[in-house]
Amino acid sequence: MNIDPIQNGVVIDHITAGKGMRLLQLLKLDETDLSVALIKNVVSSKRGKKDIIKIDADIPVNLDLVAYVDPGATVNIIRGGQLVEKRQMEMPELLVDVIACKNPRCITSTEQELKQIFRLSDRKNKIYRCLYCETKAEK
Amino acid sequence: MKKRSVIDVLDLSVEELDQLVATANDIIAHPDDYAHACDRKKLATLFYEPSTRTRMSFEAAMYELGGHVISMAGANSSSAAKGESVADTAKTVSCYTDIIAIRHPKEGAALVAANNASIPVINAGDGGHCHPTQTLADLLTIYREKQTFSGLTIGVCGDLKFGRTVHSLLNAMSRYPDNKFVLISPEELKVPSYVKQDALKSKNLPYEQTTDLEAAMPKLDILYMTRVQRERFFNEEDYLRLKDSYILTPEKLRTAKSDLSILHPLPRVNEISVAIDDDPRAAYFKQVLNGKFMRMALILKLLKEAGTL
Ligand SMILES: [Zn+2]
Numbered sequence: 001m002n003i004d005p006i007q008n009g010v011v012i013d014h015i016t017a018g019k020g021m022r023l024l025q026l027l028k029l030d031e032t033d034l035s036v037a038l039i040k041n042v043v044s045s046k047r048g049k050k051d052i053i054k055i056d057a058d059i060p061v062n063l064d065l066v067a068y069v070d071p072g073a074t075v076n077i078i079r080g081g082q083l084v085e086k087r088q089m090e091m092p093e094l095l096v097d098v099i100a101c102k103n104p105r106c107i108t109s110t111e112q113e114l115k116q117i118f119r120l121s122d123r124k125n126k127i128y129r130c131l132y133c134e135t136k137a138e139k
Numbered sequence: 140m141k142k143r144s145v146i147d148v149l150d151l152s153v154e155e156l157d158q159l160v161a162t163a164n165d166i167i168a169h170p171d172d173y174a175h176a177c178d179r180k181k182l183a184t185l186f187y188e189p190s191t192r193t194r195m196s197f198e199a200a201m202y203e204l205g206g207h208v209i210s211m212a213g214a215n216s217s218s219a220a221k222g223e224s225v226a227d228t229a230k231t232v233s234c235y236t237d238i239i240a241i242r243h244p245k246e247g248a249a250l251v252a253a254n255n256a257s258i259p260v261i262n263a264g265d266g267g268h269c270h271p272t273q274t275l276a277d278l279l280t281i282y283r284e285k286q287t288f289s290g291l292t293i294g295v296c297g298d299l300k301f302g303r304t305v306h307s308l309l310n311a312m313s314r315y316p317d318n319k320f321v322l323i324s325p326e327e328l329k330v331p332s333y334v335k336q337d338a339l340k341s342k343n344l345p346y347e348q349t350t351d352l353e354a355a356m357p358k359l360d361i362l363y364m365t366r367v368q369r370e371r372f373f374n375e376e377d378y379l380r381l382k383d384s385y386i387l388t389p390e391k392l393r394t395a396k397s398d399l400s401i402l403h404p405l406p407r408v409n410e411i412s413v414a415i416d417d418d419p420r421a422a423y424f425k426q427v428l429n430g431k432f433m434r435m436a437l438i439l440k441l442l443k444e445a446g447t448l
Binding site for chain 1: 224225226243244245246247248250251265266267268
């Protein structure tokens with residue numbers, strides 16, 4: 001299966017197979033009018049199957065969100081048909097306004113305009129906790 | 140000078156805890172030396188839910204340091220009722236006081252206050268999350284009863300699942316060498332695995348889990364009691380079957396060491412029989428007094444660090 005190479009845009013590559021759709025939704029790409037392709041279960045030489053998202057527009061992508069959902073992904077920026085930037089994801093120390101705390105007893109549930117901040121508390125097990133109430137982020 | 144707040148007891152290093160205990164002991168020995176330590180300084184108590192004993196302890200602490208107290212009492216009075224945010228209240232109160240003690244039903248509220256205040260903030264309880272000055276009271280009590288934080292067998296009994304004071308105490312005492320821990324609770328209310336992991340397993344500390352308070356009793360140097368609440372059980376039958384096992388009575392104390400210290404964060408309902416109150420091993424009312432001395436030590440420390448004193 002082939003999708004034409006993009007001239008200016010973003011390719012999110014090496015997404016763990018099966019996580020592409022969720023990432024697409026979290027990045028709200030399902031709500032845009034942009035030309036976006038989700039390619040699922042591509043056979044990759046390195047690690048079996050993977051998903052790929054191609055966005056045919058040079059838009060900013062929330063790298064923290066990508067890193068949170070799938071730290072193994074890479075984000076490639078394409079301009080004029082050329083790869084100009086390749087970014088390996090690294091789990092960020094802080095996730096600011098990426099995910100929301102689900103704990104109803106958390107101050108974020110009542111305090112207006114409070115930023116949703118999650119701190120990486122366990123890098124090995126990829127566990128983020130709410131900065132305020134320390135509740136674990138749901139995966 | 141850098142403003143410092145205390146949200147969680149783990150915000151304080153072991154050295155700082157030792158210093159606070161030393162200051163509190165010095166206050167107890169020489170109260171007159173501290174009677175004007177905070178002259179003309181003001182403590183704001185922002186209590187968004189009633190907790191009379193904690194508020195009184197903070198207020199007594201500030202008065203004994205020669206300072207003053209301004210209170211925003213009750214969730215249904217003043218700014219809270221008008222819907223002012225914790226962040227805005229913290230900014231406002233920073234303008235006319237020197238230090239804040241905040242109690243709030245929501246978890247993380249004290250951190251929001253600390254992030255927005257220009258003066259030190261002490262967490263006086265944020266929902267079921269943290270209550271560091273309770274743990275300070277517990278620590279001073281252990282120290283004054285045992286003259287050490289090491290080499291102790293510490294039993295915690297009752298609701299070990301939801302009882303955050305227990306989790307904080309385990310975390311705090313696990314930082315000192317050669318302590319052993321006995322976790323005594325019904326199956327339904329065992330210490331959560333993440334607490335065991337953080338406080339005990341990750342440091343390879345010896346601990347045992349049991350449902351049997353009487354069997355554990357002879358080993359203990361410290362017994363920290365908490366309440367087993369009815370609403371924590373799925374059915375009434377289990378509660379009624381179990382509740383008496385975790386009520387401390389003179390009979391259960393028969394096999395205890397003569398120098399055992401019995402602690403409880405209070406208020407109690409019935410989990411310690413009043414018949415024990417006059418036993419020399421009962422330390423829970425001393426614990427209340429110790430809480431005031433540790434709050435004095437903490438207020439002094441934070442005001443000094445902030446450059447206010
Ligand atoms: Zn939260």
